[in-house]
Amino acid sequence: MANPSIMDTLFQRSLEDLIKGIRLQSPDSSTPTSSFLCKSMEEIRREIKSTDPHTKSIALLKLTYLNSIYGFDMSWAAFHVVEVISYPQFPLKKIGYSAATASFHDGTDVLLLLTNQLRKDLSSSNGFEVSLALQCLSVIGTTDLCRDLCNEIFTLLSSTRIYVKKKAIAVVLRVFRKYQDAVGVCFKRLVDNLESSEPQGMSAVVGVFCELTLRDPEGYLPLAPEFYRILIDCKNNWVLIKVLKIFAKLAPLEPRLAKKIVDPICEIMRRTMAKSLMFECIWTVVSSLSEYESAVKLAVVKARELLVDDDPNLKYLGLKALSSLAFNHPWAVVENKDAVISSLSDADPNIKLASLRIVMSMVSEDNVVEISRVLINYSLKSDPDFCNEILRSILTTCSRNYYEVVFDFDWYISLLGEMSRIPYCQRGEEIENQLIDIGMRVKDARQELVRVARDLLIDPALLGNPFLHRILSAAAWVSGEYVELSKSPFELMEALLQPRTSLLPPLIRAVYIQSAFKVLVYCLHSYLLQKEATASSFAADGNTPWIENSAIQGPEGSDLATSELDREFNPRDFSPSFENNGHSISKLSTHKSMVNLLNLTEMALGPLMESHEVEIQERVRNILGVKELVKQEILDHSAQKEENSEKKESDASKIIELIYHSFSEELGPVSASAQARITVPNGLVLKDNLAELEIICGDIELPVSTSFSLGTLHSREKEVLSLDDAASNEDSEPSTESTSLLSEHYKRHKLYYLLERKMMPFPLIIHLPMKVRFRIIRSMISMIL
């Protein structure tokens, strides 16, 4: 080790040795290879410090190799790179330049050391050396380098050696990009090359102008006549393609130019045998000359040739051309509809996606039903990814601009239901949103919505698919919210409370329970109404259709109700009995079935009273509270003690009535600007300084939610108390929302009010947000019990 340099020199591994060494490592385990690579890196680090040019260069070559193939860092060797570039021997210099090209960037600090060496090599008499320097400059050229070497490059632009000249032309692209002022120096000479007789020089210069035009079309419009001449005269396809790319950018800027080039381009399109050039013509026409009907027609014919070709590449490009026509020339797509639709089942995912995009662009009010049908059929046959891509496209297209293309919502809702049942469907969130959105927006569609929701809810198999949970959540909500449209609320209740709902995530289960609550209240309300009616007279003119049928109570009523309960434990056997809905409806409101309904509720939800999920527990307690309240009375009724229970009964009906009305209040979509449209009530000063209030409430943390809630613990007691008052104060004068706000504040901060205020009048609670209402009602229930 006395002289490592000489040792390294004599026994240095070449790049080939290194590659052989790597290949000798066991291919099975990666560890030996990586340890071998690390050892090699150590060698390289040692060798690269050598003073011997050859040793140093070979080390750098190996390093460049390890960098580009195995991702080893080589930024630490930047200075050595500069050293190797400065060696006069061509192969060493070449190693240095390719290392610089691979690793230098704008932030490399040794770049400035390179300027003089580059200048020297650019003026070398050896064309290949000049080429090395140009090559390096074209990738790593910084503003400084481009400025300092601008003159050398200018000289090379008129070199007699075409090998050097074409590279000098190409490097101008980098120079212009990094150093704007170079345009003034080199532009003229660059343009002169457009008339060059050597095809290589011409090709290079057109390529440079193509890149420049793409970035700044206006700046190169004055060169249009030169490009036009090339378009007419040139026979080289590469050059023509680049010129077409230039014209695609220039034509939209200058209508007269577009008019002039449209014929030559069509001529080339007709004449050429080269598919690449033909495609470029098609592309130029569809993207920039689409107002020339005859040219577009020709382009569509040619695109069709590509579309029906067996080569998947041509097919893909044909679709690409067609899809850019879809917006301005829908006829072009319609003409090729069959080819496009059959591509939906292509083996190539690119082709499938492209054709799907085109199909979606065809969708209009007239054909949405037909296209959706076709797409759903394809989605059933597709792989999961593409299936979901199809569903996503249908969902976004149909919901665009508030369901612009959908005119038959009953159809669309059943389509949503159908999508939910496609085995691969993973678009639960979108379907959920749309089901609820349509429910709120489109009154006429609710009947169908409730029907579709019922079909989804009663299928116990769907509960096992996590991707559908969001959809089921929407179905449950819809069924609860629009329960009056349901044909059989009892059946709905069984579906909402079926045992497999335990598979749902807690928040969605809470939605189920809340909907069950609504259904229960609805049933109770109808039952009580009907009873009142039958009690006062025998005229059975209930409010809802299913009560009308229920005047006669038969002995089968009890059988049916119990059997329904039994079925509750075996949900898979549901379906047969659902067929005679009309029959079960007529029995629903019998006394016995009411009792069964309450029992079912208790049995299904009782165990959840202690659930650890607050949302579930809270809702279960709500519903069971109401159940407790009315159950006693309904049982009493069965014992024919009507007189005794009359007082309590009317309490219960009142509460049920109250809850029922709170649920039947319409929820609608709120426009984003709704808040601004509300006029400020008289006497409400919004800009008042609230600093004093801050002092008062300093110790109390207000809840962050936007709807104010009485949810904080310490207000609970007062709430119950105040409601006690409120209940007795039932016939107070009606008031406005602001009164309730005031009374709310009063409840919180009673201490700070000087005078006792009149408490919030009872009927006012319907002005409160839903969440608050539930709390009040719950307190009320517990109070009564």
Added chain:
Amino acid sequence: MIRAVIVMNTQGKPRLSKFYDYEPTEKQQELIRTVYSVLCSRPESVSSFVDADSIFGPDCRLVYKHYATLYFVFVYDSAENELAMLDLIQVFVETLDKCFKNVCELDVVFNYNKINTILDEIIFGGQVLETNSAEIMKAVEEISKLETAYTTIPLVPKSVTSWRSSV
């Protein structure tokens, strides 16, 4: 403009990688891995074009060709014609074939330097400068001549060889 050229084998091992826009080394390796994962998931005999916006940034497309055990991948933008890029891969492979007489993966593995030289004659700073494989070969041979002229020089002194041969 061409943004990158990658040659890798069907196991995803890179054999050549060239980025014409600077990317840090780790990023390059990551891009190569991503490209491989896209390519190996594509069935045989499907189209050669892949939208690469999500991998290489906006306006990037990718074209590849599968020869025996190698993928040849060109990444390019809207300034290039799709089919011309496909032809260019063909030109590159044909030139390799002429150079190595029935090129195979091993040739690509062991001739890192030469393959880079060939590619540099075709693509210069991301622009296509030469598509004629005879012209490319001519330049590459000249360069090889220059390289060997110098490398035969020193280190193992000529005297040793002459001494051996004289024995």
